[in-house]
Amino acid sequence: MRHKQFHSAFQNSRRRFLQTTAGTTLSAAGVAVVSGLGLSSALADVGDADVQKDIRILNTAVAAEHEAVAAYQLGADSGLLTKAVAPTAIAFQSHHKQHVDALAGAVRKLGGQPAEPKAEYAFPVDKLESERDVLEFAAGLERGAVSAYAGAIPLFADRTLSGAAASILADEAMHWAVLRQVLGLDPVPGAFFS
Numbered sequence: 001m002r003h004k005q006f007h008s009a010f011q012n013s014r015r016r017f018l019q020t021t022a023g024t025t026l027s028a029a030g031v032a033v034v035s036g037l038g039l040s041s042a043l044a045d046v047g048d049a050d051v052q053k054d055i056r057i058l059n060t061a062v063a064a065e066h067e068a069v070a071a072y073q074l075g076a077d078s079g080l081l082t083k084a085v086a087p088t089a090i091a092f093q094s095h096h097k098q099h100v101d102a103l104a105g106a107v108r109k110l111g112g113q114p115a116e117p118k119a120e121y122a123f124p125v126d127k128l129e130s131e132r133d134v135l136e137f138a139a140g141l142e143r144g145a146v147s148a149y150a151g152a153i154p155l156f157a158d159r160t161l162s163g164a165a166a167s168i169l170a171d172e173a174m175h176w177a178v179l180r181q182v183l184g185l186d187p188v189p190g191a192f193f194s
Contacts, residue, residue, distance in 0.1 A: 050157030055112035057155055061165075062103045064148065066117035068096040071141055074123055075134040082131060085182065089138065092175050099168055106161065135183050142176035145169075146193060 072093030075081060081089055104114035128134050149169035156162045177187040 051110055052112075054156055054158050054161055055107055055110050057152055058103050058107045058110070058161070059112065059115040061148075061152065062100060062107065062115040063118075064145065065096050065100045065103060066115070067121055068141055068145065069093055069100065070117065070121050071123060071138065072096065074125070074128075075138060078128055078134055080128065080131045080134050085131060085135070088178065088182075089134075092138070092142075095171055095175070099171075102164075106164070132183065135179055139176060139179035139183065142172050142179060145172040146176055150193065 072089055075089050076086060076093070107114040124137065128137060146169055149165050149172060153162045153165045153169070156165065173193075180189070181187040
């Protein structure tokens with residue numbers, strides 16, 4: 001029952017994320033793409049309104065990645081993660097930090113100001129009582145990220161950014177699969193993501 005509550009809360013959070021203008025993040029390949037390989041040449045074909053739209057989408061993603069970094073910090077600081085699991089959580093947090101850096105760099109390159117992290121996030125701290133709770137919380141965030149990136153890919157005017165978002169989506173999907181495996185769930189529950 002608790003898993004369904006967490007899942008529902010994070011689906012709603014990610015749905016709002018998409019409705020704001022959709023989100024994206026970057027993996028290693030995405031970092032290279034957004035950090036400048038091809039971005040400036042693609043801008044010549046993109047109008048001013050489209051650039052502003054892309055900045056909004058990227059900043060929504062930056063904000064979501066800041067949230068993920070804070071969520072993993074919450075898990076690390078909770079004292080609920082075992083020594084076997086904590087390094088993976090910290091590694092995933094590191095990936096999200098890299099996503100923030102790459103996305104913020106793309107926003108700057110497009111002439112925008114990157115979103116800053118919130119001073120506080122409304123995480124369900126009172127419901128995190130065990131390692132399983134923390135892992136379900138993280139899995140819900142990662143599943144939501146996969147969904148958000150899938151929604152963002154077709155929205156970019158600059159198709160280079162779509163490729164970068166797809167690269168990050170793959171990273172988020174791996175996080176979700178690993179967390180499902182650790183939770184004793186089928187890491188890949190179906191042939192299609194829904």
